[in-house]
Amino acid sequence: MExxxxxxxxxxxxxxxxxxxxxxxxxAERKSFEAAEKILEAxxxxxxxxxxxxxxxxxxxxxxxxxxxxDKKSLEEAHSTEINNFNTLWQEKKNKLMEDLQxxxxxxxxxxxxxxxxxxxxxxxxxxxxxxxxxxxxELRQLKYALLKSKQYEKAYEIEQQMKTHETQRQEKWEKxxxxxxxxxxxxxxxxxxKELEGFNKKKTLELFEFERKKNKEYDHLxxxxxxxxxxxxxxxxxxxxxxSGTNKKGSAPQGGSEVVSSPKNIGxxxxxxxxxxxx
Numbered sequence: 274m275e276x277x278x279x280x281x282x283x284x285x286x287x288x289x290x291x292x293x294x295x296x297x298x299x300x301a302e303r304k305s306f307e308a309a310e311k312i313l314e315a316x317x318x319x320x321x322x323x324x325x326x327x328x329x330x331x332x333x334x335x336x337x338x339x340x341x342x343x344d345k346k347s348l349e350e351a352h353s354t355e356i357n358n359f360n361t362l363w364q365e366k367k368n369k370l371m372e373d374l375q376x377x378x379x380x381x382x383x384x385x386x387x388x389x390x391x392x393x394x395x396x397x398x399x400x401x402x403x404x405x406x407x408x409x410x411x412e413l414r415q416l417k418y419a420l421l422k423s424k425q426y427e428k429a430y431e432i433e434q435q436m437k438t439h440e441t442q443r444q445e446k447w448e449k450x451x452x453x454x455x456x457x458x459x460x461x462x463x464x465x466x467x468k469e470l471e472g473f474n475k476k477k478t479l480e481l482f483e484f485e486r487k488k489n490k491e492y493d494h495l496x497x498x499x500x501x502x503x504x505x506x507x508x509x510x511x512x513x514x515x516x517x518s519g520t521n522k523k524g525s526a527p528q529g530g531s532e533v534v535s536s537p538k539n540i541g542x543x544x545x546x547x548x549x550x551x552x553x
Contacts, residue, residue: 303319
């Protein structure tokens with residue numbers, strides 16, 4: 274329903290004022306006829322007055338109904354704007370929260386990556402480049418020197434090959450043991466990092482849950498306020514219809530600016546019929 278133009282409201286009010294003025298003029302004219310004992314003229318004038326009063330009552334009725342409809346329309350438009358503003362505001366808040374959480378997560382991951390690199394470097398530096406010579410290697414070396422001294426070159430060469438094979442095998446075992454130790458320490462570090470990220474994700478979940486709780490609380494408050502106001506308009510409309518219905522049953526329209534007041538019984542029934550959707 275399109276809202277009534279402001280000009281129309283002014284015209285309606287002006288029309289009512291003109292009718293009241295005209296009724297007052299006719300009343301004065303009727304009294305003048307009565308004073309002059311012009312009975313027929315007074316009767317005709319009185320009919321005009323009654324007709325105008327009936328039209329005035331109908332106009333006032335229509336004006337009140339239009340006012341209620343306009344109030345309802347204005348409320349709906351204001352509520353729609355409020356909902357849009359609410360969604361925009363809370364979306365901006367959520368974007369900011371998500372951005373802060375993302376930055377915090379990236380900061381943790383960057384620190385962990387740097388710490389992993391540094392720790393691995395320190396672990397590797399803690400091991401010598403080569404393992405220390407073992408007794409067997411030293412024994413073979415002494416034997417090689419002794420064979421060279423006695424000019425047993427072929428046997429010395431064989432011993433030298435044994436030394437190389439032994440050293441290669443020992444180096445491989447040492448490298449394997451070193452890598453296993455580094456890997457073990459890095460796995461321990463990685464588990465600590467995973468635990469840290471799990472803690473952050475729990476915190477993130479709780480913060481998002483709290484955010485949604487606050488948002489929903491604000492939204493419920495907004496909806497409650499809207500429903501209460503809408504219910505008040507509905508009750509006003511029902512009250513007006515009852516009053517107008519009661520007036521029509523009596524066969525007379527409200528005179529001038531007076532209105533029919535509901536009896537205590539009617540007022541009680543109006544409260545009882547308040548929409549169940551009210552959250553008062």
